[in-house]
Amino acid sequence: MLDHRLCNIHDHGMLILRLLNSLPVFWILLSIPAILLVGEYWAGETIAMDMLPPTGEFSARFMIIALMVTPLSVIFGNRLWIGWLVKRRRSFGLAAFGYALLHLVFYLIDMEALEPILAEFWAPGIWTGWAALLVFVPLAVTSNNLSMRFLKRGWKRLQRLSYVAALLTLAHWLLIHDGFEGALAHFVPLLLLELLRVIIIYARRNNMTKQQDSLQPE
């Protein structure tokens, strides 16, 4: 009887944990910064101009995390937390796009009119941002199972555009205004992980060819 009740409590606990660890709850977590930021703006505590750095940074942050998943799995192999991240990679990528859209909305509000937007369009720090957003669109639109099934092997090739989006985002951040340190602080870790990924893949390949060579009869 008592055992049964304990078991029940245990089941409930597991259920709550599983719920907390579910994707919908994760989406809510990802949207909390946006809710707080937009809340501040609605309350009149900030102006549109001051919404640009935080929305852009969260977009870049989530994009970087999404991109870190592959190098991390190459480096650390099959682990529980890697699996956890892999399951949430799409959420991170879509969140990055969402924050980029929010970034655009506040840019439009801040600039007020088309004329000043066009006047600064070709500034290096500006067109790179537009380009990054443009590259983001097909990535976001195809971030669903249906597209994966439909595009087959082309899906992976298409999603590799995320590296282009990352480079454009980095350029945008470096070239716009006062963003130099912040941009490097975000992108250098990703760069290091990618570097390590390449080194490891190269080392493994070398090992494999060596093994194959030693298996060959003399």
Added chain:
Amino acid sequence: MKYSAIAVAAAVLVSAALSAPAFATGKMSCEAGPQSGWKTRAELEASLVKQGWAVKKSKVDGGCYEVYGTTPEGDRVEAYFHPVSLEKLLVSRRGEILFRKK
């Protein structure tokens, strides 16, 4: 595994070193003496508005006053002013210099 520990440590170190706050952007600097001798930002903003500017925001950067807004010509810019003389020093639009005091 050896690699990964090194990578994570390096990433953390680099991030920590780079995320030290930047107090001045280095785009302009003014030697204007103690702030007690400065005109107020409100005075600067009022005089700019009188000249036809629209001001979004102003702050101190590199010992100068930095203003975000729209010039009388309709350019959306970031501009620097001397905090004592309120003289216009630099006007730039996303890094493109529109005006620099000779």
